Amino acid sequence: MNSFLFTDEDFSHESNPEVEADKWHILIVDDEEDIHQVTRLVLADFKFENKALHFHHAYSAAEAKQLLGAQNDISVGLIDVVMENNHAGLELVHFIRHDIANLDIRLILRTGQPGEAPEEAVIRDYDINDYKNKTELTAVKLKTLLYSALRSHRDIKTIERHKSGLERIINASSSFLKCDSVREFASTILEHVTDVMGIHDSEIYCAAAVNSQTQSATDFKLLAASGVDVEPHNNDIPQNVKNLFIETHNRKTSSKTENEYVGYFPTQGGVETMLYVSKQSRLQATDCQLLEFFANNIALAYDNLRLRETVKESQKELSYILGEAVEKRSKETGSHVKRVAHYSELLAQLVGLNHYEAEIIKLASPLHDVGKISIPDRILNKPGRLDAEEWTIMQSHAQIGYEILRNSQNEILQCGANIAHQHHEKWDGSGYPQGLIGEQIDIVGRITALADVFDALGSDRCYKPAWPIDQIVSLIISEKGKHFDPILVELFIANIDKFIKIKEAYPD
Numbered sequence: 001m002n003s004f005l006f007t008d009e010d011f012s013h014e015s016n017p018e019v020e021a022d023k024w025h026i027l028i029v030d031d032e033e034d035i036h037q038v039t040r041l042v043l044a045d046f047k048f049e050n051k052a053l054h055f056h057h058a059y060s061a062a063e064a065k066q067l068l069g070a071q072n073d074i075s076v077g078l079i080d081v082v083m084e085n086n087h088a089g090l091e092l093v094h095f096i097r098h099d100i101a102n103l104d105i106r107l108i109l110r111t112g113q114p115g116e117a118p119e120e121a122v123i124r125d126y127d128i129n130d131y132k133n134k135t136e137l138t139a140v141k142l143k144t145l146l147y148s149a150l151r152s153h154r155d156i157k158t159i160e161r162h163k164s165g166l167e168r169i170i171n172a173s174s175s176f177l178k179c180d181s182v183r184e185f186a187s188t189i190l191e192h193v194t195d196v197m198g199i200h201d202s203e204i205y206c207a208a209a210v211n212s213q214t215q216s217a218t219d220f221k222l223l224a225a226s227g228v229d230v231e232p233h234n235n236d237i238p239q240n241v242k243n244l245f246i247e248t249h250n251r252k253t254s255s256k257t258e259n260e261y262v263g264y265f266p267t268q269g270g271v272e273t274m275l276y277v278s279k280q281s282r283l284q285a286t287d288c289q290l291l292e293f294f295a296n297n298i299a300l301a302y303d304n305l306r307l308r309e310t311v312k313e314s315q316k317e318l319s320y321i322l323g324e325a326v327e328k329r330s331k332e333t334g335s336h337v338k339r340v341a342h343y344s345e346l347l348a349q350l351v352g353l354n355h356y357e358a359e360i361i362k363l364a365s366p367l368h369d370v371g372k373i374s375i376p377d378r379i380l381n382k383p384g385r386l387d388a389e390e391w392t393i394m395q396s397h398a399q400i401g402y403e404i405l406r407n408s409q410n411e412i413l414q415c416g417a418n419i420a421h422q423h424h425e426k427w428d429g430s431g432y433p434q435g436l437i438g439e440q441i442d443i444v445g446r447i448t449a450l451a452d453v454f455d456a457l458g459s460d461r462c463y464k465p466a467w468p469i470d471q472i473v474s475l476i477i478s479e480k481g482k483h484f485d486p487i488l489v490e491l492f493i494a495n496i497d498k499f500i501k502i503k504e505a506y507p508d
Helices: 033-042 061-070 088-099 119-125 139-177 182-197 239-251 285-329 335-350 355-367 370-374 388-405 411-422 443-457 469-478 486-494 496-505
Strands: 024-029 053-058 074-080 106-111 130-133 204-212 221-225 260-266 271-279
Touching: 024 033, 024 061, 033 053, 033 139, 053 061, 061 074, 061 088, 074 088, 074 139, 088 106, 106 139, 119 130, 130 139, 139 285, 182 204, 182 271, 182 285, 204 239, 239 260, 239 271, 260 285, 271 285, 285 335, 285 355, 285 370, 285 411, 335 355, 335 443, 335 486, 335 496, 355 411, 355 443, 370 388, 370 411, 388 411, 411 443, 443 469, 443 486, 469 486, 469 496, 486 496
Parallel strands: 024 053, 024 074, 074 106, 106 130
Antiparallel strands: 204 221, 204 271, 260 271
């Protein structure tokens, strides 16, 4: 070998702090300096998919192990068999595949002493991708070998990225299903776009919008955008992104450029979801494929969220309508049930119930007096004190309300049944209809009892005028541990200003 050609160069410890990320990393492991130099010379101008090679050099298996511990992006390893011992290369292969569990790197054994490691036995017993005698590796064959190895590595990494991306999409989709509001849904989109693509959030700009498939293109509603606190009807995003949403609506198909992606996904409900993502660097094909899956899940999740919100609103309206119908029979305003709903929700939150449980109580509490629908008007609207017989009939509304609602499979109506049945029970056991004591009374009954009394005392009734707030508070304090759950009373007193704000927000 004409070694004088390389006497002025030493590639043993190459140092380049700004190695480009878009290069293929190749590891050469051989104890012969000439092999390193010739390999580098032959492959100097080699490119695959417009990416050049970056070489890493190790002169023993031990040195290679150390290098592999610090470098995790090597695509191909060209490994000599015989180095510090006759099987050093084979031991290195075992280390790579088993000790550090690197199954991605393509391993090519090269040997100048084939007798030390018979080809068939090595290929059978070791997880390698090719085995070559150094004497048969001409420049053309070495390049051919590297093309094949890099294609294999590229495909493995592509599959890995797809697998990882799809796992992240599944995780993101489960997060979407937990969202209870469009605002929460929007923040979840932003949170997961970068995660799905596996990049830092500073590298991309993201915006998501929805529109009706039949509405004007300019009527889109912004769901989420990087750096924007989205409010209803606030489309405060760059003009070029607005234009792309408009074009996408009119074209009704996804599109992409080198740095931008706009996904279009219509749903059976007549809504279209559009996702815009721009990346500082070039968007890979894998990026766009993952974004297609992700954006499609956004569309389906948003459709489900709208349906859930519609159902929730319908249930809330139904609860209010039924509650208001009863209140009108007793010549009370519909604002009573709305105030009780909000008082109950606040108490539920203060006592530590989760958001979902508090929401259920809010939707169910307007049904607390639904049993009064069976009470005669002469009793319901009597301006004076009820006699014993009338009071017995009036008390029956708790049991009747329970009977009306108890057989429903709907979670809100089941909660409403408990509330109707127990909101006149008292902590000390002196309430009706069952005379329950303390925590025998369901928390929903204890909460609504306090909310109902607070509002009833502060409202005009056919049998009394509204009480002033300080008088109501004094009575509730005096009934702590008697009529009301002591803990709820303490929370109520500590947060009285919040209850007064609700009262003022829903006047009669």
